[in-house]
Amino acid sequence: MMKTADIRQRFLEFFTERGHTQVASSSLVPGDDPTLLFTNAGMVQFKDLFLGNQQADYVRATSSQRCVRAGGKHNDLENVGYTARHHTFFEMLGNFSFGDYFKREAIEFAWQFLTVELGLPAEKLWVTVYEKDDEAADIWLNEMGVSEERFARIGEKDNFWSMGDVGPCGPCSEIFYDHGEQYWGGPPGTPDEDGDRFIEIWNLVFMQYDRSSDGTLTPLPKPSVDTGMGLERIAAVMQHVNNNYEIDLFDNLISEICSVLGVQDRKHHSVRVIADHIRSCSFLIVDGVLPSREGRGYVVRRIIRRAIRHGYQLGGETPFFYKLVAALVKEMGAAYPELIEQQSVIEDALKKEELRFAETLDQGLKILDQKASEISGKQLPGDVVFLLYDTYGFPADLTADVARERGLTIDQAGFEALMEQQRERARASSQFAAQDSVVIQVEAPTEFVGYDNLTNSGNVLAINLGGDDVARAESESDIIVVLDTTPFYAEGGGQVGDAGILKSDSGTVAIDDCRKAPNGAFYHIGRVVDGYLSVGDQVQISVDAEARHATQANHSATHLLHAALKLVLGKHVQQKGSLVNSERLRFDFSHDAPVSPEQITEIEGLVNAEIFSQQTVSSEIMAIDQAKAAGAEALFGEKYGAEVRTISMGQFSLELCGGTHVGNTSEIGLFKIISESGVAAGVRRIEAVTRRGAVAWANEQASMLRNAAGMLKTDPASLSKRIEQLQGNLKSLEADKKKLQTLLASGAGGSDLESKVKTVGEISLLTAVLEGADKDLLRQTIDSFKDKHQAGIIVLGAEIDGKVKLSAGVSKSISKAYPAGKIIQHITALADGRGGGRPDMAEGGIPDASNLTVCLDAVEPWVVAQS
DSSP states (O other): OOOOOHHHHHHHHHHHHTEEOOOOOOOOSSOOOOTTTTTSSGGGGGGHHHHHSOSSSEEEEEEEEEOOOSSSOOOGGGTTSSSOOSEEEEEEEEHHHHHEEEEEEEHHHHIIIIIIOOOOGGGEEEEEEETHHHHHHIIIIIIIOOOGGGEEEEHHHHHHESSSEEEEEEEEEEEEEETTTOOOOOOSSTTTTTTTEEEEEEEEEEEEEEOOOOOOOOEEEEEEEEEEEEHHHHHHHTTOOOGGGSSSSHHHHHHHHHHHOOOTTTTTTTHHHHHHHHHHHHHHHHHTOOOSSHHHHHHHHHHHHHHHHHHHHHTTTSGGGGGHHHHHHHTTTTHHHHHHHHHHHHHHHHHHHHHHHHHHHHHHHHHHHHHHHSSSSSSHHHHHHHHHHHHHHHHHHHHHHHHHTTTTTOOOHHHHHHHHHHHHHHHHHHHHHHHHHOOOOOOSSOOOTTTTEEEEEEEHHHHHHHEEEEEEOOTTEEEEEEEEEEEOOSBTTBBBBOOOEEEEEEEEEEEEEEEOTTOOOEEEEEEEEEEOTTTTTTTHHHHHHHHHHHHHHHHHHHHHHHHHHHHHHHHTTTTEEEEEEESSSSEEOOOOOOHHHHHHHHHHOOOOOOOTOOOBBBEEEHHHOOOOOOBBOOTOOOOOOOOEEEEETTTTTTEEEOOOOSSSSSGGGOEEEEEEEEOOOOOEEEEEHHHHHHHHHHHHHHHHHHHHHHHHTTGGGGGGHHHHHHHHHHHHHHHHHHHHHHHHHTTTHHHHHHHHHTTEEEEEEEEEEEOOOOOHHHHHHHHHHHHHOEEEEEEEEETTTTEEEEEEEEEEGOOOOOOOHHHHHHHHHHTTEEEOOOEEEEEEEOOOOOGGGHHHTTTHHHHHHHH
């Protein structure tokens, strides 16, 4: 038996001997790709090479890449332990060409490695290519000698790879291994392809095109190759098992798990969950991702707690998970020395997390069981899921895991709504945390000069570090700074505080936020990033201009939106809250009904008309009574002084406001509402974007429209018509289906078919073509026939979705002597088709409907020959 470590080593040596540079696995945390949560494929570290943005001193590479799929778009967490091949952590073997060799060499390398280096029988390997890739097909069939019986052309969905909506892309060629007829499943491209018999082991991607925004494919000047083969999958093949958890690597881990927990059942799904999770958690910790409440750290926490819960289910009541690290190091430390180097770090992090979760695990499970017994339906309410998360530290997917074992689902939407409410409360409280918990005594309030300036100089009046006033703050200190004068806007009126820089002769402070204390002092909240800062220093003060300009554009847009809402919905509209930052604006207002799409369009039109008409935005200080007499909008419940600041935008809007604004409405650029929803009884919420945010949103929508049109084989302008056409077709098909099913149920169709039943010896035999049938009707008809005939054989043909299908059913009493799979194989072969299945039920297909009669006529002679 070839061990997993040997396969990894032989793969890397095979390709280095053929001119490839062996490149070490990159970190599980992508270095400079914000689109990815974790590294999930071998090509991630080579992305810039494929795009031409980076050069290397090699044109061929090979690697064994550590990958994680948990959280984000690529998330296998909930399936782990319940299937044969899902993992949160896996290794991807790959060979890559950057403008060097292409299809012929890539295919030849793969075939040689599998059939010669590993010695796999060629007849056990199946190959697919993109349906239009004649070049790859010719290489496989005529140069590699792959039999056409084990070859298929597959459509774009499965056999054409793209890096994104635009950019490098190209056809794929996939290699599958046949684990044998003892496992259910059909070859690639057949209805039963998702079974456990035919398993994809290697994907060869040929990047030969550049896709433009309009979908045009232009040949790349230097085509490249990106291949990936799952190490665990090929190990299962070489070790003659059909489940990845039965390979040597997992076998040794599972032995340790059973020993630590005192478990006998090595195949228990909880054992497999733990075996998988110890790998992903350990390698993530090695790469610096520690358990936490957010981001990547929270994914690690979720995985750890899921493993702990499964261990608890197996009887483990003391910390056990960290004890498995030694077994993992023994198994994989030779290939990844960083495991050995950081073994104690991993064990310490896991043990601390176990102890933290153990305090609430038992109580949380009792609460879950209690709540589950109280509900009448099959769904655990969102408030219960939130309670378990907030009070007992249960990640939602862990609760879902437990609920599934009890036959329940969870109300994910309800949970998310409660989570958002909690985030809102946290944001609201954090805005005032500084002045509530910290009081910095100053002789005079800070002078704000930020309406007209984004830079100026000022003096440091006070520094607060950890709640204590200090005379000096060193580098890396998180501090609050009070200045005598500042251009920084302090959070207020829904507008977030400014960010920017304070720079003195001795150091630099990066300011993340600014808030106003009750005594009028502006708290500049940030970190000393260089040198040090002392009380009395003179500093140069700079506001982040780009963020400020974007924020004030959004703030001015809220004023226009407020006025437009009153015009469209009525004067009853009152502002109930807002949030304005550099990315978007959010506006809550009183209204009893959802805002209709037509009203949304009208509101947008009014706001954009004011933007395009280039209205001057003016501010003026006046008496509160004078402002109200002029019709200025005041926020309900807001306290104002004797004098107020008003903001006017032409004749369209006049409001009391202390925030920052554009000088002319044209600076807003464009206004687009992206969502409208209810947040409380009688309160609606609108979210919108402006300027570049509006353009980015429009581009994203256009891209989605193009993709949708492409999937429906039409252009964006014709998409609505195409959808109407497909809906009409679907209704027609559903009507036809119901008619046929009604006919079958009434017995009329069955009686008609019964008249065609022949008696061959002691067997009742029926062959027929069912016009307009679908797969369900074929199965129903076959099941109905088998119910009526204790010794019966039925073979039906039909054209379904443009394909010619043949289905066979055999009564169980005679299925050994007359296997349905053998019948289908025999008759489809007469018409250049193929198929197979179980002894009692099988199906296949042929390319030409004119040969249906030939196939059906061949059934009776075959039955006679077997008798």
